[in-house]
Amino acid sequence: MTKLPDPALLEAAERFSAPKSELSAEGMPEVRKASRAARVALTGRLSNSVEVTDEDGLRRFTPKAGADPSLVIVYFHGGGWANCDTVTHGGIMTDLAALSGHVVIGPDYPLAPENPYPAALDVTCVAVRRAAAEAPGARIVLAGDSAGANLALATALRLRDEGEGAGLAALLLWYGCFRRCFDTPSHMAYGDGTYGLTSSNMRTYWDWYLRDHPDPVYGDLTGAPLEGLPPCYLGEAELDCLADDTRWLAKRLTQAGIAHTYDFAPSVNHGYIHFGQVYDPSFDALRAAAHFLKSPAVAGAS
Numbered sequence: 001m002t003k004l005p006d007p008a009l010l011e012a013a014e015r016f017s018a019p020k021s022e023l024s025a026e027g028m029p030e031v032r033k034a035s036r037a038a039r040v041a042l043t044g045r046l047s048n049s050v051e052v053t054d055e056d057g058l059r060r061f062t063p064k065a066g067a068d069p070s071l072v073i074v075y076f077h078g079g080g081w082a083n084c085d086t087v088t089h090g091g092i093m094t095d096l097a098a099l100s101g102h103v104v105i106g107p108d109y110p111l112a113p114e115n116p117y118p119a120a121l122d123v124t125c126v127a128v129r130r131a132a133a134e135a136p137g138a139r140i141v142l143a144g145d146s147a148g149a150n151l152a153l154a155t156a157l158r159l160r161d162e163g164e165g166a167g168l169a170a171l172l173l174w175y176g177c178f179r180r181c182f183d184t185p186s187h188m189a190y191g192d193g194t195y196g197l198t199s200s201n202m203r204t205y206w207d208w209y210l211r212d213h214p215d216p217v218y219g220d221l222t223g224a225p226l227e228g229l230p231p232c233y234l235g236e237a238e239l240d241c242l243a244d245d246t247r248w249l250a251k252r253l254t255q256a257g258i259a260h261t262y263d264f265a266p267s268v269n270h271g272y273i274h275f276g277q278v279y280d281p282s283f284d285a286l287r288a289a290a291h292f293l294k295s296p297a298v299a300g301a302s
Contacts, residue, residue, distance in 0.1 A: 003194065006216045006267045009282075012275040013196070016042050023201050025113045025208070026212070032111075035079070037089050042073055044094030045277045047250050052094065058127065059086040061097040061104040069170055071085070071293060072131050073104040076124055078099070078146030078271075079113045080177075080205030088274075092145070095276050095283065097122070102141070105131050113208035117219045124155045128258045132167055139169035141293065145273055146242070147205065149176025153249075154218040161230050170298045172289045173234035174273050176249070177242050180206045180220040184244035191241035197270040199241050225238035226256040229231075231297040233289050240270040259297045263288050 004010075012061035018034035021027060049060045073096060086093070086106035097104040109120040109126035132140055144152035152171055154294065159165045182191070182199050189200030210216045217224070232253055236246040246262075253260045265272065265285060276283035292298065 003267070003294055005019070005269045006281070007150075008015045008208045009201065009268055009272055009275065009279055010278045017277075023204050028111075028113070028172070031284060032083055032085070036085060036140040037085055039088040039091075039274065042088075042091035042274060042277055044098070045283055046095050046098035049098045050094045052090065058107055058130075059090070059093070059106045059108075061090075061093045061106070063101055063103075064244050065101075067097075067103045068101040069138055070299075071100075071102045071141050073100065073102050073129050073141040073172075074128050075104050075149035076109070076126075076144035076151040077106065078144065078148040079135070080201065081120055081147045081151075082178045082205055083111065084301060088143075089145070089148075091277050092273055092286065096285050096290065098291055099287050101290075101292070103135075107258075113211070114207070116211040117209050117213050117216050118153060121154055121218055123157065124151050124265065126159055128155060128159065129164070130265070140167055141170045141172060142168065143172035143289070144176070145174040145269065147177055147209075149173040150178055150219075150221065152176075153178065153221060156229055157221070157224055157226075158218050159271070165228060165230075166229045166273075168231050169301070170293060171232040172235075173246070173249070174285070175237045175240050175242050175270055176245055177202060178245045178249055179222045181222070182222040187241045187242035189241075189242070190239050195239045195241070197241055202241065226252050226258055229253070229256070229258050231295075231301075232260040233263065233291070233292040234260055235265065235273070235285055237267045237270055237272055238264065238279065239266045241270060242270060248293070261292050261295070
């Protein structure tokens, strides 16, 4: 018998998601408008506890009770490198700020297919440098979901390789797309459209993002050396065509000797952390990541 996502999650997703449409480059401007309109009301379960401000391409989420200045979280939104923004993912960042007690900064980055690799990565690296410059003494946490998890890991790798990785405290990565690979068991089991995100759309997103770049070393991360990364929190959605990417990353981190925590979320599909405002397991995933930031692996390394 085919296992389906939790009906309560499906109800939340139906309420706060745009109608499905055929994926095309020409249609993406309208898809983006529809996605924002569908999720503008997802402001976060703890929105009354967080002040949200816009500052020159960044959206800042500050706990009203006062932020712990030891860490600053920079969150990269998902959306296949082609969709979404800091409004569609604002509820995630709001609750992460409230639960962790740290400022969360969300940059809007240029989207594919209009702006292929490495345009988004260039902007994420600048955003991290800016966050560090504006908070001297703070360590930086990089976070993201789906394509945003790819960007968070890629940004960490690039900064490490450019000699700027020492200030990174941790990575928080939910159901990322780390490899341009579509023959995994999770793609075979969950990529047909029954569970939301399809393998076909992932192929298109990768094609749009990398286009014809000859050496996307920080795009497809299959061969990336992981030594020297900070501790990582990994979140897997069980019924997700990208689930094997997170399992693959966990294995690679173990081989590289990088401390990490693995959070398996049963009976949920790709994108589930959006719905913490109305769905407890989504909120619990953000709470677990906030707890991870207080663990000895992260807090003890300051």
